[in-house]
Amino acid sequence: MTTAAFLCLFVLAVAGYLWNRQAASAIRANGTRLHSLEGFHGFYALLTVLVPALVLILLWQVLQGPVIDALLKGGISERLDGLGTGEVQLIVAEIKSISRGAVFGTPEQWKFDAAERYVTLNMRSDTLLLVVVLVLSLALVVFSRRKVAAEFRARHGVERIVSGLMIFCSVVAIFATVGIIASLMFETGKFFAKVPVTEFLFGTNWEPQIPLREDQVAAEGAFGWLPVMLGTLVITVIALLVAVPVGLMTAIYLNEFAPKKFRAVAKPFLEILAGVPTVVYGFFAILVVAPAMRNFAAAIGVDVSPNIALAAGSVMGIMLIPFISSFADDALSAVPQSLRDGALGLGATRAEMMLNVLFPAAIPGIVGGVLLAVSRAIGETMIVVMAAGLIAKMTINPLDSVTTVTVQIVTLLIGDTSFDNPKTLAAFALGMMLFIVTLVINVFALRIVRKYREAYD
Amino acid sequence: MYDTPTLERTVDNSTVKFSARDVHVFYGETEAIKGVDVDILDKTVTAFIGPSGCGKSTFLRCLNRMNDTIDICRVTGKITLDGADIYDKRIDPVQLRAKVGMVFQKPNPFPKSIYDNVAYGPRIHGLARTKADLDVIVEKSLRRAALWTEAKDRLNEPGTGLSGGQQQRLCIARAVATGPEVLLMDEPCSALDPIATAQVEELIDELRQSYSVVIVTHSMQQAARVSQKTAFFHLGDLVEFGETGQIFTNPKDPRTESYITGRIG
Numbered sequence: 135m136t137t138a139a140f141l142c143l144f145v146l147a148v149a150g151y152l153w154n155r156q157a158a159s160a161i162r163a164n165g166t167r168l169h170s171l172e173g174f175h176g177f178y179a180l181l182t183v184l185v186p187a188l189v190l191i192l193l194w195q196v197l198q199g200p201v202i203d204a205l206l207k208g209g210i211s212e213r214l215d216g217l218g219t220g221e222v223q224l225i226v227a228e229i230k231s232i233s234r235g236a237v238f239g240t241p242e243q244w245k246f247d248a249a250e251r252y253v254t255l256n257m258r259s260d261t262l263l264l265v266v267v268l269v270l271s272l273a274l275v276v277f278s279r280r281k282v283a284a285e286f287r288a289r290h291g292v293e294r295i296v297s298g299l300m301i302f303c304s305v306v307a308i309f310a311t312v313g314i315i316a317s318l319m320f321e322t323g324k325f326f327a328k329v330p331v332t333e334f335l336f337g338t339n340w341e342p343q344i345p346l347r348e349d350q351v352a353a354e355g356a357f358g359w360l361p362v363m364l365g366t367l368v369i370t371v372i373a374l375l376v377a378v379p380v381g382l383m384t385a386i387y388l389n390e391f392a393p394k395k396f397r398a399v400a401k402p403f404l405e406i407l408a409g410v411p412t413v414v415y416g417f418f419a420i421l422v423v424a425p426a427m428r429n430f431a432a433a434i435g436v437d438v439s440p441n442i443a444l445a446a447g448s449v450m451g452i453m454l455i456p457f458i459s460s461f462a463d464d465a466l467s468a469v470p471q472s473l474r475d476g477a478l479g480l481g482a483t484r485a486e487m488m489l490n491v492l493f494p495a496a497i498p499g500i501v502g503g504v505l506l507a508v509s510r511a512i513g514e515t516m517i518v519v520m521a522a523g524l525i526a527k528m529t530i531n532p533l534d535s536v537t538t539v540t541v542q543i544v545t546l547l548i549g550d551t552s553f554d555n556p557k558t559l560a561a562f563a564l565g566m567m568l569f570i571v572t573l574v575i576n577v578f579a580l581r582i583v584r585k586y587r588e589a590y591d
Numbered sequence: 592m593y594d595t596p597t598l599e600r601t602v603d604n605s606t607v608k609f610s611a612r613d614v615h616v617f618y619g620e621t622e623a624i625k626g627v628d629v630d631i632l633d634k635t636v637t638a639f640i641g642p643s644g645c646g647k648s649t650f651l652r653c654l655n656r657m658n659d660t661i662d663i664c665r666v667t668g669k670i671t672l673d674g675a676d677i678y679d680k681r682i683d684p685v686q687l688r689a690k691v692g693m694v695f696q697k698p699n700p701f702p703k704s705i706y707d708n709v710a711y712g713p714r715i716h717g718l719a720r721t722k723a724d725l726d727v728i729v730e731k732s733l734r735r736a737a738l739w740t741e742a743k744d745r746l747n748e749p750g751t752g753l754s755g756g757q758q759q760r761l762c763i764a765r766a767v768a769t770g771p772e773v774l775l776m777d778e779p780c781s782a783l784d785p786i787a788t789a790q791v792e793e794l795i796d797e798l799r800q801s802y803s804v805v806i807v808t809h810s811m812q813q814a815a816r817v818s819q820k821t822a823f824f825h826l827g828d829l830v831e832f833g834e835t836g837q838i839f840t841n842p843k844d845p846r847t848e849s850y851i852t853g854r855i856g
Contacts, residue, residue: 473702475657475660475699476695476699476765478660479688481687481712481715482712482715483685486715495701
């Protein structure tokens with residue numbers, strides 16, 4: 135039914151387009167000068183019909199469910215009196231499944247009647263939608279047709295509608311951001327109502343459990359985020375120690391020294407590396423890198439923990455290599471050829487040119503890339519969920535097992551959760567902190583990139 | 592106007608600095624230079640003139656092997672500097688470029704301070720033992736390039752902050768600082784206004800006291816003003832080479848005459 139509505143709508147819109155265009159052509163054929171070209175008259179009709187009707191269909195789809203549910207409940211209100219919300223929900227769900235033909239057990243007759251009513255209501259709603267859409271679009275076609283005149287500014291109308299659409303699209307992102315921040319802040323506020331801010335910010339103990347029963351012993355939770363954040367930092371630092379040198383060297387080599395053939399092979403490989411899903415990096419870390427490191431450590435007689443931070447960090451570093459190398463490559467390529475010529479013309483070797491001229495000129499771009507890589511490393515989840523540990527420790531030993539903010543958020547939110555205890559809410563507080571940290575780094579990175587961008591043109 | 596040279600034109604030196612024999616340059620399949628023979632004298636300004644795309648810049652870049660940096664470029668023939676083949680395998684292009692300085696069409700100061708720009712060459716070639724030595728070289732080079740009075744109080748400011756003409760003189764100072772024997776200039780005034788151009792031209796005449804200068808220019812007036820010898824290139828051929836006065840007043844080749852009177856270009 136909805137498909138039919140869409141179909142009608144599109145047919146009418148196209149008809150409106152053709153009708154308006156033809157009408158405008160007719161005016162022009164009479165020798166009158168049109169303000170707008172025929173095409174704009176056509177598009178004016180198309181947009182005037184499509185936009186309101188599509189909005190109507192969307193709203194209808196969203197509101198139809200709740201309205202029909204309310205009508206359904208209204209029809210059997212005497213049966214639902216005195217029942218809790220949970221039970222009402224169960225009954226409504228049962229009626230809906232009966233209406234789809236899935237009958238379990240032997241429901242009472244009134245439920246069958248209600249299911250029948252539900253089907254009728256749905257059908258009526260669909261028919262009504264079709265009729266309303268038809269009437270509305272027809273009205274709009276006629277409305278826009280009557281607008282066609284020599285002096286009618288159809289182009290301005292089209293431009294206004296299109297700019298309205300663009301405004302709407304750009305506002306979507308803003309609203310999404312605001313919505314995410316608001317929900318984070320709301321839940322974080324609930325968390326801080328149960329756990330003091332100071333304990334969270336300055337506590338060095340992270341044991342996010344809560345007593346299941348009143349009399350349970352030794353289950354007093356501790357919510358100090360410092361060890362968790364420290365773990366994130368340890369892994370980030372390891373990742374950067376791998377990614378920054380390797381990425382920069384790769385970029386420098388590919389940009390300046392590599393023969394064309396090597397570059398043609400290496401570049402696609404870097405792009406493949408950038409396209410590997412993080413969960414695959416996770417396998418790699420847990421099945422290849424971590425055992426290798428453990429065996430090596432055992433061979434030289436060093437005791438390491440099973441979830442060694444070095445494994446997760448170095449694999450994350452590999453993930454970041456293409457990120458940094460492509461940023462650095464772009465930054466180096468952006469340095470004008472005249473500077474290269476200038477250095478070479480003075481008798482600089484390629485290495486001297488790279489080190490003294492190109493690299494300093496490209497530094498802002500490279501720093502920006504590295505900072506963006508930092509915020510990715512901090513927010514990276516899958517690799518550490520698979521390869522890092524779960525126990526928060528105040529340690530910076532890369533051979534130890536550490537946990538990260540993202541790992542803790544995942545573990546706090548999987549399984550049975552209820553949103554009224556500090557254990558679950560702690561995830562939101564951690565998410566909030568993560569958000570703040572990466573936001574600060576991103577802003578900082580963009581500032582650096584912007585500030586020095588013009589300086590070397 | 593060409594027959595009223597503003598500068599003395601006598602070539603008081605006949606030592607050959609560069610000598611090119613049967614030089615061909617290929618960009619992939621296209622032949623950009625088709626067999627050029629030329630002798631460039633010491634302590635002389637030699638101008639290369641000719642229409643765009645005639646190969647004069649390409650030939651200039653052969654003289655310090657800057658063409659090596661272009662992958663598809665191939666040079667054949669023989670070019671000697673003080674009698675030594677510069678395309679010999681034993682010659683390090685990096686050392687050659689320290690001896691043969693180059694100034695480019697667009698001023699290209701490094702994004703560093705004025706001081707560091709000038710000190711760049713001496714530093715990478717280890718020309719100064721101490722900071723004081725380096726200071727002396729920087730001052731001397733900036734004086735040479737007639738930039739000292741303007742720049743001496745702002746040596747630590749970025750070279751990119753200077754005006755276009757000052758930047759080009761800074762680039763000349765930078766090239767001079769490595770103590771070259773030859774200065775190659777690829778249209779050094781094409782991005783400058785007339786006043787800056789006049790300053791740079793005056794400078795070129797002074798540089799002639801110590802160096803052999805080769806300048807590529809689009810402006811025939813400029814060639815007439817600054818050079819003692821002129822070479823006219825056309826479609827990859829060296830059409831005519833001789834005393835500047837003779838080229839501009841009494842060209843032997845009809846193509847040269849057409850070009851300097853504005854019929855081809």
